[in-house]
Amino acid sequence: MRALLIVNPRATTTSERARDILTRALGSAVDLRVAYTQWRGHAAELASGASDAGLDLVVTLGGDGTVNEVVNGLLAKGRSADRAPALAVVPGGSTNVFARALGLPVDWVDGTGAILEALRDGRFRRISLGKANGRYFTFCAGMGLDAAVIRRVEEARHRGNIATPALYLRQTVAQLFSDSDRRHPAMTLQVPGEKDIPGLAMAIVQNTTPWTYLGGRAVSPNPDASFDSGLDLLSLKALSLPLTVRAAGQLLLGKQPSHDGQVVARHDLEKFRLCAQSPQAFQLDGDYLGECDDVKLESAPDALRVAC
Structure with missing residues (x-):
């Protein structure tokens, strides 16, 4: 089996020595070459x-942003899962949502061991992906508040600063108080066969669960x-401070925010669209991509083979 290990040298949880150990371990199981990313988009x-x-295989050592780039590279030029190398993910970032959603250990050593076992046993899984304006994402997309917080x-x-749960919470509060338009939501949800739903202030789209982690939660x-x-969707209407605080508290307790007329939720959507009266912050897989006012989202079934 011929494989490429793509390493983000700025991965936060591994050292140069750890990368050497990983390379030797993988090299004992596959015909391996190693490449280091040098700029955004290089992966x-x-x-x-x-x-x-x-x-046959591409292995990533980095965070969710590196994984997202690699997935889009693997499936570029209209390639299907059968025509692209399989993917294996070694956790190397600060959160590693995708790897953890696959059931892989958080520790890079244990994660490497799990991948080697999967390769030895020929264990590959096909998973769906999401697409937003033609770009793939593995676990989440967001428009509005959550993307602005990521920015x-x-x-x-x-x-x-170090990316900690406390930093995310502080920036969420800061964004709420600085957003002058939060009481006048600008987004509209369009689902084929349904009536449009205007007046949305934020949208969280998930391809799997969880959406993210706060530490170990x-x-x-x-x-x-x-x-x-x-794809699953959860949107909030007017971002009043009481509503947002209550929704955040429910999320931290592991609950879905209650449906009280201010929450819009959908499960297992094939495609839908988010339009905005003014450009909104936008993110994919926890990576801020700028602002946009029109996002077409769709599910891509069985799009990727993963060793896990």
């Missing part, structure tokens, strides 16, 4: 090249989301 280029070269967190990290607004079904 996608490397993965696309691996697909073009007919490799704030990324800015804080560039200033030297799984947070899932859409607890029924699964790699084996379509």
Whole structure:
């Protein structure tokens, strides 16, 4: 089996020595070469090249952003799961939602061991992905508040802060108080065959559960989301402070926010659209992608083979 290991050298939970150990361990099981990412988007280029070269497997060492790039590279040029290398994910970021959703250990050593066992046993799983305006995502997309919070967190990290649950909570509160439009929601949900739902302030889309983690606590607004079904959606209407605080408290307790007329939830959607009167913050797999006013979302069944 020919494989490529794509390493993000800025991965937060591994050292150079750890990467050498990982390389030797994987190299004992497959014909391995290693490539290090050097710029944003480089992982996608490397993965696309691996697909073009007919490799059997691409392994990532990095966070969810690295995984997202690799998935989009593997499936570029209209490739299907049968025509692209399989994916294996070694946790290396600060949160590693995708790896944990697959049931892999958080520790990179244990994660490597699980991947080696899967390769030895020929154990591969087909999973669905989401697509937003043509770009794949593995576990979540967001428009509005959650994406704006991710933007704030990324800015804080560039200033030297560490991404902790406390940082996310602080930036959520700061975004709520700084957002002058939160009481006048700008988004509309369009689902084929249903009446449009206007007046939405934020939208959380999940391809699986959880949506994210706060430390060791799984947070899932859409607890029924699964790699084996379509996309799940949860939206809030006017972001009044009491509503948002209550919804956040319910999420932290592992509950879905209650449906009181201010919450819109959908399960197992094949496709839908989010439109906005003004550009809104937008994120995929926890990576802030800028602002947009029109996002077409769809489920891509059985899109990817994963060793796990």
